[in-house]
Amino acid sequence: MNVTLDILRFDPEADKKSHRKKYDVTVEPTDRVLDALMHISRHEDGTLAFRKSCAHGVCGSDAMRINGKEGLACKTLIRDVAKNDGDVIQLDPLNHMPIQKDLMVDQTVFLSKFKAIEPYFKPKTQPPANGEYLQSAEERAVIDEATKCINCGACYSACPVLDDNPDFVGPAALVAAARFVFDSRDEGLKSRLDIVDQPNAVWSCDNHFECTKVCPRDIKITKLINFTKQAIKKHKEGTEA
Ligand code: SF4
Ligand code: FES
Secondary structure, eight states: OEEEEEEEEOOTTTOSSOEEEEEEEEOOTTSBHHHHHHHIIIIIOTTOOOOOSSSSSSSOTTEEEETTEEEETTTOBHHHHOOSTTOEEEEEOOTTSOEEETTEEOOHHHHHHHHHTOOSOOBSSOOOTTSOOOOOHHHHHHHHTGGGOOOOOHHHHHOTHHHHOTTSOOHHHHHHHHHHHTOTTBOTHHHHHHHHSSTTTGGGOOOOOHHHHHOTTOOOHHHHHHHHHHHHHHHHHTOOO
């Protein structure tokens, strides 16, 4: 089938404002949007900029807006976004991050918010004699969902709170926080309370669920943020388990 990719183009070093460029490509319905982009880059227009690495939904680098909805180009099949011969697929960079070039965005602020949440293991005890911090299958299951994040930024782009409040740390950082807050081996909420219990952290989330709708790892992001809110309340009331 033939489809047209309608892509936002912008080179901050050369352009005063963005424009759109259309590329006609012949594809199979089972090809991925990334395949069509690679075809354009290799055979039609080597100046088109986009990120990709693993091509298998693991690295999170090719998140973009596809027909207005955030997704990974490598996990989106043509048939999911174009039904008929001649259909147009609109591609745009993620929202809430400056455009570096075309579909590539500058993740500096996004990643600095992620780092601010201290997304690393802080053990609450000394290592056991065998050197391994063990946890039960049930304890591991509590954090299972949050460990699946690939830091793609799709949720950050879809979040309507960031439209009005660019200082909100965003859903991805709060997923990273939840991954450690609820880890049985970690100091948990105690060490991150001052970070997550802030107006621009969990309390900015208004439960729009837009992040949850676009997450390519099917993480129930809004639910995790609400669990963290509950944990903060229990901690303050002194009623946590
Ligand atoms: S929570 Fe989901 S959408 Fe957000 S960065 Fe992680 S994988 Fe991407
Ligand atoms: S290229 Fe790695 S997730 Fe798509």
